Amino acid sequence: MSHSKKYFTFMLVVLLVLTFGNLALADNALVFQSDFGLKDGAVSAMKGVAYGVDDDLDIYDVTHKITPFDIWEGAYRLNQTADYWPEGTVFVSVVDPGVGTDRESIVLKSKNGQYFVTPDNGTVTLIADNMGIEDVRIIDESKHRLEGSEASHTFHGRDVYAYTGAKLASGEITFEEVGPKLEKDIVKLDYQRATRDNNIVKGTIPILDIQYGNVWTNIPKKMFDKLNPEYGDMFKVEIYNKDELVYEEEVPFVSSFGDVEKGEPLLYLNSLLNVSIALNWDNFAETYNVDSGPNWKFVAKKIEN
C-alpha cells in the first residue's frame, strides 16, 4: 500500500469510528413510573436529572398516577406495559412509601433483557413471576447518587433511581456496575392465582380498567380455554365482595364490545388476555359498585346447552 493510501485509509477509519461510535452506544429507552401525580415538579426533576446524564436519552412514561403508596398497582402497571417495550428498556418505578428505611434499592434484569430500577418493596413481583429473573443488583449509592444530594433523604426517585436508570440506559454503566448481587430473594407481594374446577373458573379482581369501568380478573386465557368457550356461549357470572354476592347474571362470551347492544354486559378477553366483564358503552364498576383488591372474587360457570 502506498503511503498516501495508508494515510487516507487511516482517516477513513477515524471518520467511521467517530460517525458510528455514536450508534454503537445507542441508547435504550428510559421509562418512568411513579405515584407522584403530575401536579407538581417531582416528575420533571427526575427527568431533568436523567437528561443531565445524557441528553440523547429517549425518555417515556408508564404512568405517574399510581394511587399513592399502592405498590400492587405499580406492580400491575409494569407487568401490563413492559411486554410492549423492546429488550434493553430501562424502567424506573418509584412507588416508595418506605423511602429512608433500610429497604434496598435494586435493579432487576429480567430474562428477556429489560431492567427495572426500583426500591425492593414488591414492585417487581409480577415482572419476576411472568418474565423471570436473570439477575438482581443492589444499587451502590456511594457511586450512583446525584452529586450534592446527600442531605436529601426523601426523594430517592430523583437522587438515586432516575440517576442510576439514566446511567444504565445511556450505557454509561453496565448492569454489573450497578452494584453487588442481591444475595437474598427480592421482596414479593402475596397475591391469589386463579383456579379452575371443571367448567367453573374462579379468580380475583386485581385491578379495574379504571377509565371505562371494565372489570378485569386474573383468570388467564390459557385456563379459560380449558372450558372450550366459543363466542356466543353463555356464562353465569358471580361477583363477591368477601362473602357478599354483589352481581349475578348470565352473560355472553364475545369477541369484543360491539357484539352486544349498548348498555348490555359482555364477557371477553381483555388486552392482557385475561377474562373480563364490561357493559358496552357504559361503566360496569360504577353501575354495580364493584372495586378491585383481594376481597373481590369473580366466578364464571359455563352454561351447558
Added chain:
Amino acid sequence: MSHSKKYFTFMLVVLLVLTFGNLALADNALVFQSDFGLKDGAVSAMKGVAYGVDDDLDIYDVTHKITPFDIWEGAYRLNQTADYWPEGTVFVSVVDPGVGTDRESIVLKSKNGQYFVTPDNGTVTLIADNMGIEDVRIIDESKHRLEGSEASHTFHGRDVYAYTGAKLASGEITFEEVGPKLEKDIVKLDYQRATRDNNIVKGTIPILDIQYGNVWTNIPKKMFDKLNPEYGDMFKVEIYNKDELVYEEEVPFVSSFGDVEKGEPLLYLNSLLNVSIALNWDNFAETYNVDSGPNWKFVAKKIEN
C-alpha cells in the same frame, strides 16, 4: 482517474450514503390522542409499540383525556391542534367505542399532507371539512397488525393504530402501502354551522375551554367580521339550553381578557378565531351553568349606537 482515486471516491460515497441516509429517511412526528386517560398503562403500551417499530421516532400527544367514547370531542381536539404541527405529521387518534365491530380502520391523508390514523367513526369529521381530504386508505390488518396480538380484540389502539402510525411516520411504509383505497365516504358526525342574519350571528357551543370555563362558539371570525365589529362595540348576547334562556347580557367585544375589569364579561375571538365569551379571571361556564353540545345555542346581536 487513477485506481487509488477511484477507491477513495468509492469509500467516500459509501460514507456519505451511510451518514446521510439516516437524514434522508428523516422521521415525521407521531402524535397520539385517545380517551384512555393517564392513570393506567394503555398509552405507554401504544408508545412502546411505536418505539419498537423505530426508536428514532418523535412521539408526542394531543391529549389522552378525551371524555370516554366522545368522538365529537376527539374530532374537535384534532381540528384544534393539527394546524400547529408540520406537514407529514402522523396523528393516531383512538376514541373507539366500536372496537371489534365492523367499523373500518383508516388512514386519512389531508390536502395539507398530514395523516390521521383512526377508526372510521367520525373522528376526522372536522379535519375532512376544514383541511380537505387528499385520499383515504383502509388499514390492511393482515400486514399491519402487531405480531402476536391476534387473540386481542379490544385494543386496536395498541395492536393496529400505534403500529401502523409508527410504520408510516418512520417511513417504513408509504401511505399507499397502508392498504386499499376506501371506496365509500368516511363516516361523518352531524353538526350545526353558524348562521348570520343582518347584524345577528347565531351558533352553537361545540366545546368549552374547560380549564378556564370560557365558552367557545362555532361562529368564525370571517362571519363575525361581516358585522364590522370594532373593539369596544357592545353586543347583546343570549345563551339558550334548548329553548330556555340561560344568559342574557350586553357585553363588549374586546381584543383580550385584560381589556375588562376582573370578573367582568367579554366577547372575544379565541385562539381558533371563533367568537367566544368569558369572565376575566373567572369561570363563565361554572358561574352561569353553561355547557357544550348541540342543545346549546349562542346568539350575539350588534347594538347600533
Added chain:
Amino acid sequence: MSHSKKYFTFMLVVLLVLTFGNLALADNALVFQSDFGLKDGAVSAMKGVAYGVDDDLDIYDVTHKITPFDIWEGAYRLNQTADYWPEGTVFVSVVDPGVGTDRESIVLKSKNGQYFVTPDNGTVTLIADNMGIEDVRIIDESKHRLEGSEASHTFHGRDVYAYTGAKLASGEITFEEVGPKLEKDIVKLDYQRATRDNNIVKGTIPILDIQYGNVWTNIPKKMFDKLNPEYGDMFKVEIYNKDELVYEEEVPFVSSFGDVEKGEPLLYLNSLLNVSIALNWDNFAETYNVDSGPNWKFVAKKIEN
C-alpha cells in the same frame, strides 16, 4: 502535497464538517410549564409550534396542572425543578391571566445560564431571588411571533412563548436577538421569608406536597441548622391559619418517613431541603385541614432536654 492528496483532504474536511456541524449546534432542552391542564389541545399546539421550529428539539414539561391564574404556584414549581436541568435549558412558563394587557413578554437569563420565557407577571420571582439574574430581554414580537397568528390575542403561549423558546433552544437565535434589554425591574411577587429567634424558627407554608398531603414550609435547612437539630430531637410544632391555632404537637425530627410508625407525625427536611411535616403513610394536610398561602404560619420550637 500532491493534487490527489489535496482533493481527498478537502473531501474529508467537508465530511467532517457535515457530520459534526450537527453536534456543534446541539439543542438545549425546551421545558414547558402552564396552567392549561391536559384535557384539551393547548399544550399540544405549543409543542407543535416548537417542533415546527426545529424537529430535533428535546421537549419536556414541568407541569401543566398549575392552578389556573396562580402565578405564585408557577413561580414555586420553576424554582423547585430548574436546578435539576442542565445549563442552557430553556423554560417556557405560561401562567398568563394578563394576556392581552400591556404586561411585557420577557426572557430572563439566570446567573447559572438557564433561560425563562414568560410574561413579566411575577412567575420568575423565586428564580431571580435564588439563582440571580444575568440579563432580561423583552421579546420583540415583530420578529418572534408565529406567522399568521396576528389576529389571535389570547394565546401568547402558542404564538409567542413556545415559538420564541424553540428558536432560542434550537440556537436559531441568540439570547441577545430575543429583543431589547428590559430597562426596568422585573415584576416580583411579595412573599414572606422565614425567621429565627433563638431556638424557634417561624415560617409560612408556601405550597403543599399535594400528592401526599405533606406540608412544606419556607424554612431552609441553613436556618434550621442553627438550632443544632439531631435526628430524634423533639420539636413543638404549631400551625396557625391567621391567628387561629390549627395544629399543636410534639414531633420528632427524623431523617425520613420510615423513622416513625405508620400514621405518626414527623418533622423532616424535604427534597428542597426545607423544614416539612408529614404523617408516615398518611395525608397530614387532609387530616388536619391545613392549606398553603400567606395566611398560614408554621412555628417549630426545639424542646431542650
